[in-house]
Amino acid sequence: MSGFKKFLMRGNLVELAVAVVVGATFSGLVQALVKDLITPLIAAVTGGKEPDFSQYVFTVNGAKFMYGDFINQLLSFMIIASVIYWLVVLPMSRLITFFDRNKEATEKKCPECLSNIPVAARRCAFCTAELQTEAATAPSA
Structure with a gap:
């Protein structure tokens, strides 16, 4: 029972519940x-x-097609999708790009397995290939 209580009190669950209600x-x-x-x-x-699109219908063999209601729902979807894109997706992608820019300065690709490794590494942690360091490639006087 305590595990379930911890799960319910977890911050992510509360944030998700708030997001659902606000959404x-x-x-x-x-x-x-x-x-x-x-x-x-x-x-x-x-x-x-008629100012309400939901009243727009056409009938074929007794079947009623409410295309006006579809237009209303389509407009609602387009507005919600654009607000989500402009206020959530675009700022988050810019933020992630900002943090990835600093990551590129501290990592390099292993020439053997193409894994990301620290710049100062002398051996790849993934494929154990020996790497040339910057000091080893510089010409000696």
């Missing part, structure tokens, strides 16, 4: 934005009679 709330907010502001604006610009 669900954000999704509702975006859906309201699309339904109440964006689709009426599109209808006003295009001269449509």
